[in-house]
Amino acid sequence: MKIKCVVFDVDGTLVTVGSRLLLESTIASIYELQEKGIKVAVATGRPFFAMERSIKEKVKFDYYICSNGVFVYDNANQKDLFKYEIPADVVMDYTKLCEETGGAAMFQFDEAGHVYVGYPQLISMLSDTLGRIEYFFKHPQQERHQYSPPTAIISKIPTAHMQRFRETFPQFQFVPFMHEFYDVFPKEISKFSGIERICQELNLTTDQVMTFGDALNDVEMIEKAGIGIAMGNALPEVMDRADHITENCEHDGIYKALLHYKLIEPNPYV
Template sequence: MLHSDKIETKGQKVGMNMTEKSVIFFDIDGTLLNHDKQLPLSTREAIFKLKELGHIVAIATGRAPFMYEDLREELGINTYVSYNGQYVVLNGEVLHTNPLNIPSLEKLTEVALSNNYPVVFMDHEDMKANVPEHDFISESIASLKIEHFPSHDPNYYKGRELYQTLFFCPEGEEKPYEQEFKDFDFVRWHPLSVDILPKGGSKAKGIEKIVEKLRIPAERQFAFGDGLNDLEMLSSVQNSVAMGNAEDTVKAVAKYVTKSVEEDGILNGLQMVGLLEP
């Protein structure tokens, strides 16, 4: 379906010349992968068809690169925005990084630990927890259904660039930290966990680095997403598509709304915008 107040006046789907190269950015969780963290067959086939037509397929996710290496290999994707824009790779080469402020992070970690709230430090290769074990970490990470689980290294933040930190606390408990630590943005992704990111970083900023390098015009840029961390991306990319399973606030900023991930939403959305034939 389409947003009636935004595009129904056009009367039809976008008319695209499918021989022109476009770049399409896909979120992972709730967009490429369903709620069981499985890749629907229709999505897989649609991705390969896009590539066959000469389009550039990219990923834009809050995940770390090591959390979706298998998915990139399965789909043959080597251009991606990780950590909500803090680690950007184009054609297998690092294009842009935006690390966290370490002194501020060190102070936040001390305050969090005094309240029995753990953190997990993350760079492009691994993630390490500042405590040996904690129920909040176990429950949150388990929901991602990934093989990686953070081992214990409270000093992992020293001498390296970190692009994201996971802060584990119940909903609402992050508010005092948001007030005190202005270097960071706090984005909740689980009832017990919040992403800590450099202030002002977003998928949109990471995408901007890629499209500048590729020199693909705005009308040939597409993005699919479903989560709150997709708001900036769907607001800034000209041809934005919200999944049917997205929250209403996410649908409100997108140009199009497709079906849910469980109902072949990617295939439907690509047909809707004219990148694939029905």
């Protein structure tokens, strides 16, 4: 099946964790895909507002799958394809449980992340992983959701209380990305469900999609896409399900994998 769409994770795939810079080999490879009529998309755990400006400016991606699939955006046509909304009562129940257990919760809204509880814990982590915190705000009033609903949660959950969270919120999946830190979003939503929405829009099958990733939230899209590529720095669970393992991003892993599958031509400058 001919590949018609290539989907990239961001942190640990397009860029190293905490970095804002794309390699020139990666930029050139993505533009070559687009010149050949292949659509390119981002699938990330980051909310849309936290996508680095430097990445958005360097590459005009056709689609964005953000916050692990809760928001899917058609960048070429400037329209939302999908957006999940967390009900107000769930927001407050989740906040209360975090307060009772020493946890932390940041709710992701269209314009920013608002931390309802546990600000110091979350901001320290976000600074380390994203390298910037200007879009994340302390919000002790706990009322931002009254104006428009959030789409997802980033949460710190003490290990001793993890089971209580799972039992209280059975509709959510809790995907770890650091010790005691989780992306929290509905069980039926994932990066791959975002890919399926893009395929519906483009009249493609998922066999016509190639995916790149490195972390636990990439496993499903690596396994279910037509071709799944694990980065050289990927977790073992990702590598085990990949069709191909490339080098890490700082060693031109994206360029080398696309070249391996003959989706691009050799670049004499790499």
